[in-house]
Amino acid sequence: MSGSESAPGRNVMRRExxxxxxxxxELLRDDARIPNARLAEEVGLAPSTCLARVRALVDAGVISGFHARLDPRALGLTLEALISVSIRSGARTALAHFAEEMRQLPEVQQVWFLGGAEDFILDVATRDSDHLREFVVENLSSHPSVASTRTSVVFEHTTPGLRLP
Structure with a gap:
Protein backbone atom coordinates (compact mmCIF):
# COMPACT_ATOMS: atom_id res chain seq x y z
CA MET A 1 0.00 0.00 0.00
CA SER A 2 1.46 3.37 -0.93
CA GLY A 3 1.37 6.47 1.23
CA SER A 4 -1.67 7.82 -0.66
CA GLU A 5 -3.89 4.74 -0.24
CA SER A 6 -5.83 4.14 2.94
CA ALA A 7 -7.20 0.98 4.51
CA PRO A 8 -10.62 1.46 6.11
CA GLY A 9 -10.33 2.63 9.70
CA ARG A 10 -6.56 3.06 9.56
CA ASN A 11 -4.21 5.94 9.10
CA VAL A 12 -1.43 5.45 6.59
CA MET A 13 2.24 6.15 7.19
CA ARG A 14 3.18 9.31 5.39
CA ARG A 15 6.48 7.69 4.45
CA GLU A 16 7.89 4.24 3.88
CA GLU A 26 11.76 -6.69 14.56
CA LEU A 27 12.54 -6.00 18.21
CA LEU A 28 8.87 -5.54 19.12
CA ARG A 29 7.87 -8.66 17.17
CA ASP A 30 10.37 -10.68 19.20
CA ASP A 31 9.47 -9.08 22.55
CA ALA A 32 6.55 -6.66 22.73
CA ARG A 33 7.35 -6.05 26.41
CA ILE A 34 10.81 -4.62 25.76
CA PRO A 35 11.14 -1.40 27.80
CA ASN A 36 11.19 1.77 25.72
CA ALA A 37 14.59 2.79 27.13
CA ARG A 38 16.13 -0.50 25.98
CA LEU A 39 14.33 -0.32 22.63
CA ALA A 40 15.69 3.20 22.11
CA GLU A 41 19.21 2.07 23.04
CA GLU A 42 19.01 -0.88 20.60
CA VAL A 43 18.16 1.42 17.67
CA GLY A 44 20.28 4.41 18.71
CA LEU A 45 17.50 6.90 19.45
CA ALA A 46 16.53 9.07 22.38
CA PRO A 47 13.71 7.40 24.36
CA SER A 48 11.25 10.18 23.49
CA THR A 49 12.02 9.85 19.76
CA CYS A 50 11.75 6.07 19.97
CA LEU A 51 8.36 6.30 21.69
CA ALA A 52 7.14 8.75 19.05
CA ARG A 53 8.21 6.36 16.27
CA VAL A 54 6.46 3.40 17.89
CA ARG A 55 3.31 5.47 18.35
CA ALA A 56 3.47 6.51 14.68
CA LEU A 57 3.71 2.84 13.67
CA VAL A 58 0.67 2.06 15.82
CA ASP A 59 -1.28 5.05 14.50
CA ALA A 60 -0.49 4.03 10.92
CA GLY A 61 -1.78 0.50 11.57
CA VAL A 62 1.62 -1.10 10.94
CA ILE A 63 1.48 -2.38 14.53
CA SER A 64 -2.04 -3.66 15.12
CA GLY A 65 -1.64 -4.66 18.75
CA PHE A 66 0.55 -6.03 21.50
CA HIS A 67 -0.35 -9.53 22.65
CA ALA A 68 0.59 -12.16 25.16
CA ARG A 69 1.38 -15.46 23.41
CA LEU A 70 0.01 -18.27 25.55
CA ASP A 71 1.58 -21.72 25.60
CA PRO A 72 -1.24 -24.25 25.20
CA ARG A 73 0.92 -27.01 26.72
CA ALA A 74 1.39 -24.99 29.91
CA LEU A 75 -2.42 -24.88 30.13
CA GLY A 76 -2.77 -28.65 29.75
CA LEU A 77 -3.69 -28.48 26.05
CA THR A 78 -1.05 -30.88 24.74
CA LEU A 79 -2.55 -31.77 21.35
CA GLU A 80 -2.71 -29.16 18.60
CA ALA A 81 -4.44 -29.77 15.28
CA LEU A 82 -5.27 -27.92 12.09
CA ILE A 83 -8.76 -28.70 10.87
CA SER A 84 -9.74 -27.90 7.30
CA VAL A 85 -13.47 -27.19 7.00
CA SER A 86 -15.59 -27.11 3.84
CA ILE A 87 -18.97 -25.40 4.09
CA ARG A 88 -22.04 -26.80 2.30
CA SER A 89 -22.83 -24.85 -0.86
CA GLY A 90 -26.29 -23.92 0.46
CA ALA A 91 -24.74 -22.42 3.60
CA ARG A 92 -22.42 -19.93 1.88
CA THR A 93 -24.41 -16.99 3.24
CA ALA A 94 -23.54 -18.14 6.77
CA LEU A 95 -19.72 -17.94 6.36
CA ALA A 96 -19.26 -14.95 8.68
CA HIS A 97 -21.59 -16.47 11.27
CA PHE A 98 -19.70 -19.79 11.17
CA ALA A 99 -16.34 -18.02 11.60
CA GLU A 100 -17.66 -16.08 14.60
CA GLU A 101 -19.08 -19.26 16.16
CA MET A 102 -15.68 -20.92 15.83
CA ARG A 103 -13.84 -17.93 17.34
CA GLN A 104 -15.99 -18.27 20.46
CA LEU A 105 -14.96 -21.87 21.15
CA PRO A 106 -12.22 -22.15 23.80
CA GLU A 107 -10.26 -24.77 21.85
CA VAL A 108 -9.95 -22.55 18.78
CA GLN A 109 -6.75 -20.52 18.72
CA GLN A 110 -7.02 -19.12 15.19
CA VAL A 111 -9.48 -19.12 12.30
CA TRP A 112 -8.43 -18.62 8.69
CA PHE A 113 -11.02 -17.97 5.94
CA LEU A 114 -9.62 -19.29 2.67
CA GLY A 115 -10.07 -19.32 -1.04
CA GLY A 116 -9.52 -22.77 -2.48
CA ALA A 117 -10.66 -26.32 -1.78
CA GLU A 118 -11.45 -25.65 1.89
CA ASP A 119 -13.30 -22.66 3.29
CA PHE A 120 -11.64 -22.48 6.71
CA ILE A 121 -8.69 -23.78 8.65
CA LEU A 122 -9.10 -23.92 12.41
CA ASP A 123 -6.07 -24.08 14.67
CA VAL A 124 -7.27 -25.91 17.78
CA ALA A 125 -5.60 -26.94 21.04
CA THR A 126 -7.04 -29.84 23.04
CA ARG A 127 -6.09 -31.94 26.05
CA ASP A 128 -5.71 -35.18 24.09
CA SER A 129 -7.08 -37.17 21.15
CA ASP A 130 -10.38 -37.87 22.94
CA HIS A 131 -10.89 -34.14 23.45
CA LEU A 132 -10.01 -33.50 19.78
CA ARG A 133 -12.50 -36.13 18.59
CA GLU A 134 -15.17 -34.65 20.88
CA PHE A 135 -14.46 -31.17 19.49
CA VAL A 136 -14.80 -32.34 15.87
CA VAL A 137 -17.96 -34.37 16.48
CA GLU A 138 -19.78 -31.80 18.62
CA ASN A 139 -18.75 -28.59 16.85
CA LEU A 140 -18.09 -29.55 13.25
CA SER A 141 -19.51 -32.91 12.13
CA SER A 142 -22.89 -32.08 13.64
CA HIS A 143 -22.87 -28.45 12.45
CA PRO A 144 -25.56 -27.85 9.80
CA SER A 145 -23.26 -25.65 7.68
CA VAL A 146 -20.33 -28.08 7.52
CA ALA A 147 -19.96 -30.37 4.51
CA SER A 148 -16.65 -31.98 5.49
CA THR A 149 -13.57 -31.71 7.67
CA ARG A 150 -10.00 -32.92 7.46
CA THR A 151 -7.87 -32.98 10.61
CA SER A 152 -4.08 -32.82 10.72
CA VAL A 153 -2.25 -33.24 14.02
CA VAL A 154 0.57 -30.77 14.63
CA PHE A 155 3.79 -32.40 15.84
CA GLU A 156 5.74 -29.18 16.18
CA HIS A 157 5.13 -25.55 15.39
CA THR A 158 7.25 -22.43 15.50
CA THR A 159 6.19 -18.86 14.99
CA PRO A 160 9.02 -16.83 13.52
CA GLY A 161 6.77 -13.82 12.96
CA LEU A 162 6.55 -11.63 9.90
CA ARG A 163 9.87 -11.07 8.20
CA LEU A 164 10.26 -7.60 6.81
CA PRO A 165 11.34 -7.21 3.19
Missing amino acids: PDAIDRRLL
Whole structure:
Protein backbone atom coordinates (compact mmCIF):
# COMPACT_ATOMS: atom_id res chain seq x y z
CA MET A 1 0.00 0.00 0.00
CA SER A 2 1.46 3.37 -0.93
CA GLY A 3 1.37 6.47 1.23
CA SER A 4 -1.67 7.82 -0.66
CA GLU A 5 -3.89 4.74 -0.24
CA SER A 6 -5.83 4.14 2.94
CA ALA A 7 -7.20 0.98 4.51
CA PRO A 8 -10.62 1.46 6.11
CA GLY A 9 -10.33 2.63 9.70
CA ARG A 10 -6.56 3.06 9.56
CA ASN A 11 -4.21 5.94 9.10
CA VAL A 12 -1.43 5.45 6.59
CA MET A 13 2.24 6.15 7.19
CA ARG A 14 3.18 9.31 5.39
CA ARG A 15 6.48 7.69 4.45
CA GLU A 16 7.89 4.24 3.88
CA PRO A 17 9.30 2.59 7.03
CA ASP A 18 13.04 3.22 7.17
CA ALA A 19 15.80 1.01 8.61
CA ILE A 20 15.12 2.25 12.15
CA ASP A 21 11.38 1.53 11.85
CA ARG A 22 12.17 -1.94 10.54
CA ARG A 23 14.53 -2.63 13.44
CA LEU A 24 11.90 -1.38 15.90
CA LEU A 25 9.36 -3.73 14.34
CA GLU A 26 11.76 -6.69 14.56
CA LEU A 27 12.54 -6.00 18.21
CA LEU A 28 8.87 -5.54 19.12
CA ARG A 29 7.87 -8.66 17.17
CA ASP A 30 10.37 -10.68 19.20
CA ASP A 31 9.47 -9.08 22.55
CA ALA A 32 6.55 -6.66 22.73
CA ARG A 33 7.35 -6.05 26.41
CA ILE A 34 10.81 -4.62 25.76
CA PRO A 35 11.14 -1.40 27.80
CA ASN A 36 11.19 1.77 25.72
CA ALA A 37 14.59 2.79 27.13
CA ARG A 38 16.13 -0.50 25.98
CA LEU A 39 14.33 -0.32 22.63
CA ALA A 40 15.69 3.20 22.11
CA GLU A 41 19.21 2.07 23.04
CA GLU A 42 19.01 -0.88 20.60
CA VAL A 43 18.16 1.42 17.67
CA GLY A 44 20.28 4.41 18.71
CA LEU A 45 17.50 6.90 19.45
CA ALA A 46 16.53 9.07 22.38
CA PRO A 47 13.71 7.40 24.36
CA SER A 48 11.25 10.18 23.49
CA THR A 49 12.02 9.85 19.76
CA CYS A 50 11.75 6.07 19.97
CA LEU A 51 8.36 6.30 21.69
CA ALA A 52 7.14 8.75 19.05
CA ARG A 53 8.21 6.36 16.27
CA VAL A 54 6.46 3.40 17.89
CA ARG A 55 3.31 5.47 18.35
CA ALA A 56 3.47 6.51 14.68
CA LEU A 57 3.71 2.84 13.67
CA VAL A 58 0.67 2.06 15.82
CA ASP A 59 -1.28 5.05 14.50
CA ALA A 60 -0.49 4.03 10.92
CA GLY A 61 -1.78 0.50 11.57
CA VAL A 62 1.62 -1.10 10.94
CA ILE A 63 1.48 -2.38 14.53
CA SER A 64 -2.04 -3.66 15.12
CA GLY A 65 -1.64 -4.66 18.75
CA PHE A 66 0.55 -6.03 21.50
CA HIS A 67 -0.35 -9.53 22.65
CA ALA A 68 0.59 -12.16 25.16
CA ARG A 69 1.38 -15.46 23.41
CA LEU A 70 0.01 -18.27 25.55
CA ASP A 71 1.58 -21.72 25.60
CA PRO A 72 -1.24 -24.25 25.20
CA ARG A 73 0.92 -27.01 26.72
CA ALA A 74 1.39 -24.99 29.91
CA LEU A 75 -2.42 -24.88 30.13
CA GLY A 76 -2.77 -28.65 29.75
CA LEU A 77 -3.69 -28.48 26.05
CA THR A 78 -1.05 -30.88 24.74
CA LEU A 79 -2.55 -31.77 21.35
CA GLU A 80 -2.71 -29.16 18.60
CA ALA A 81 -4.44 -29.77 15.28
CA LEU A 82 -5.27 -27.92 12.09
CA ILE A 83 -8.76 -28.70 10.87
CA SER A 84 -9.74 -27.90 7.30
CA VAL A 85 -13.47 -27.19 7.00
CA SER A 86 -15.59 -27.11 3.84
CA ILE A 87 -18.97 -25.40 4.09
CA ARG A 88 -22.04 -26.80 2.30
CA SER A 89 -22.83 -24.85 -0.86
CA GLY A 90 -26.29 -23.92 0.46
CA ALA A 91 -24.74 -22.42 3.60
CA ARG A 92 -22.42 -19.93 1.88
CA THR A 93 -24.41 -16.99 3.24
CA ALA A 94 -23.54 -18.14 6.77
CA LEU A 95 -19.72 -17.94 6.36
CA ALA A 96 -19.26 -14.95 8.68
CA HIS A 97 -21.59 -16.47 11.27
CA PHE A 98 -19.70 -19.79 11.17
CA ALA A 99 -16.34 -18.02 11.60
CA GLU A 100 -17.66 -16.08 14.60
CA GLU A 101 -19.08 -19.26 16.16
CA MET A 102 -15.68 -20.92 15.83
CA ARG A 103 -13.84 -17.93 17.34
CA GLN A 104 -15.99 -18.27 20.46
CA LEU A 105 -14.96 -21.87 21.15
CA PRO A 106 -12.22 -22.15 23.80
CA GLU A 107 -10.26 -24.77 21.85
CA VAL A 108 -9.95 -22.55 18.78
CA GLN A 109 -6.75 -20.52 18.72
CA GLN A 110 -7.02 -19.12 15.19
CA VAL A 111 -9.48 -19.12 12.30
CA TRP A 112 -8.43 -18.62 8.69
CA PHE A 113 -11.02 -17.97 5.94
CA LEU A 114 -9.62 -19.29 2.67
CA GLY A 115 -10.07 -19.32 -1.04
CA GLY A 116 -9.52 -22.77 -2.48
CA ALA A 117 -10.66 -26.32 -1.78
CA GLU A 118 -11.45 -25.65 1.89
CA ASP A 119 -13.30 -22.66 3.29
CA PHE A 120 -11.64 -22.48 6.71
CA ILE A 121 -8.69 -23.78 8.65
CA LEU A 122 -9.10 -23.92 12.41
CA ASP A 123 -6.07 -24.08 14.67
CA VAL A 124 -7.27 -25.91 17.78
CA ALA A 125 -5.60 -26.94 21.04
CA THR A 126 -7.04 -29.84 23.04
CA ARG A 127 -6.09 -31.94 26.05
CA ASP A 128 -5.71 -35.18 24.09
CA SER A 129 -7.08 -37.17 21.15
CA ASP A 130 -10.38 -37.87 22.94
CA HIS A 131 -10.89 -34.14 23.45
CA LEU A 132 -10.01 -33.50 19.78
CA ARG A 133 -12.50 -36.13 18.59
CA GLU A 134 -15.17 -34.65 20.88
CA PHE A 135 -14.46 -31.17 19.49
CA VAL A 136 -14.80 -32.34 15.87
CA VAL A 137 -17.96 -34.37 16.48
CA GLU A 138 -19.78 -31.80 18.62
CA ASN A 139 -18.75 -28.59 16.85
CA LEU A 140 -18.09 -29.55 13.25
CA SER A 141 -19.51 -32.91 12.13
CA SER A 142 -22.89 -32.08 13.64
CA HIS A 143 -22.87 -28.45 12.45
CA PRO A 144 -25.56 -27.85 9.80
CA SER A 145 -23.26 -25.65 7.68
CA VAL A 146 -20.33 -28.08 7.52
CA ALA A 147 -19.96 -30.37 4.51
CA SER A 148 -16.65 -31.98 5.49
CA THR A 149 -13.57 -31.71 7.67
CA ARG A 150 -10.00 -32.92 7.46
CA THR A 151 -7.87 -32.98 10.61
CA SER A 152 -4.08 -32.82 10.72
CA VAL A 153 -2.25 -33.24 14.02
CA VAL A 154 0.57 -30.77 14.63
CA PHE A 155 3.79 -32.40 15.84
CA GLU A 156 5.74 -29.18 16.18
CA HIS A 157 5.13 -25.55 15.39
CA THR A 158 7.25 -22.43 15.50
CA THR A 159 6.19 -18.86 14.99
CA PRO A 160 9.02 -16.83 13.52
CA GLY A 161 6.77 -13.82 12.96
CA LEU A 162 6.55 -11.63 9.90
CA ARG A 163 9.87 -11.07 8.20
CA LEU A 164 10.26 -7.60 6.81
CA PRO A 165 11.34 -7.21 3.19
